[in-house]
Amino acid sequence: MIIEYPPALLDEVRTRTAGRQLAGFTPGQGPLNPDLMLVGEAPGRHEEKVNIPFSGASGQELIKFLNSIGYSRENTYITSVVRQRPYSVKRVRDKKTGKLVEKTPNRTPTKKEVLAFAPLFDWELATIRPKIIVPLGNTALQRLLGPHANIGKLHGQRLEQPIQQVTPDHQGYQWSSKKYILVPMYHPAAVLYARRLMPVVQDDWKKLGQVIKKIR
Numbered sequence: 350m351i352i353e354y355p356p357a358l359l360d361e362v363r364t365r366t367a368g369r370q371l372a373g374f375t376p377g378q379g380p381l382n383p384d385l386m387l388v389g390e391a392p393g394r395h396e397e398k399v400n401i402p403f404s405g406a407s408g409q410e411l412i413k414f415l416n417s418i419g420y421s422r423e424n425t426y427i428t429s430v431v432r433q434r435p436y437s438v439k440r441v442r443d444k445k446t447g448k449l450v451e452k453t454p455n456r457t458p459t460k461k462e463v464l465a466f467a468p469l470f471d472w473e474l475a476t477i478r479p480k481i482i483v484p485l486g487n488t489a490l491q492r493l494l495g496p497h498a499n500i501g502k503l504h505g506q507r508l509e510q511p512i513q514q515v516t517p518d519h520q521g522y523q524w525s526s527k528k529y530i531l532v533p534m535y536h537p538a539a540v541l542y543a544r545r546l547m548p549v550v551q552d553d554w555k556k557l558g559q560v561i562k563k564i565r
Contacts, residue, residue, distance in 0.1 A: 352377050352476065358469045365465035370436050373397035377428030377473055384561055385420060386479035390488040390536065391431035391458050402427045410537035414550065418558035426477050430492040431458040431466050463492050467515035480564055482529055483557065486536030493531065503533045505553030507560045530564070532557045
């Protein structure tokens with residue numbers, strides 16, 4: 350299922366991100382009331398083209414991990430804290446032609462961009478109502494647990510606590526009155542860049558599988 354966001358929230362995002370280097374719009378996908386809600390950072394180039402979250406190289410790794418605990422894209426909700434691809438503009442010299450060409454590589458979203466999408470994310474979380482939130486990487490983790498949260502320290506752990514939600518004026522964050530269950534994970538792209546992490550990440554996913562069994 351592809352979620353339909355409230356037009357007023359989409360209009361607010363457009364207004365707050367006007368002029369920023371953001372491209373496309375990849376909505377969250379998956380069922381209501383799932384066991385798992387996987388939360389990434391932002392779409393990449395492949396996601397921008399096909400409008401399917403985590404469908405590029407890191408997404409393929411993610412689905413393998415998901416399959417390893419008996420889940421799939423069909424029964425898991427997958428989204429990100431920013432719905433558009435953040436990019437930078439770089440002029441580089443083409444090695445074959447020697448001419449300057451413009452490239453738009455991915456970049457990490459800024460805190461202001463994450464905040465611009467915060468009302469949309471909060472609405473999505475309240476609508477989807479997952480049993481467990483799985484933030485993938487530091488950007489998603491810090492959106493939920495604040496700037497001092499670190500994936501290197503919290504990965505694979507079961508946490509039950511309030512999370513950051515946008516304030517009524519949409520200018521900052523406040524702690525939720527409700528407690529949520531979270532199991533932070535390394536972003537699957539981390540495994541692509543550092544294969545040494547693979548055993549750690551595989552073990553973290555096994556722990557997540559155990560957490561799910563206890564909750565169910």
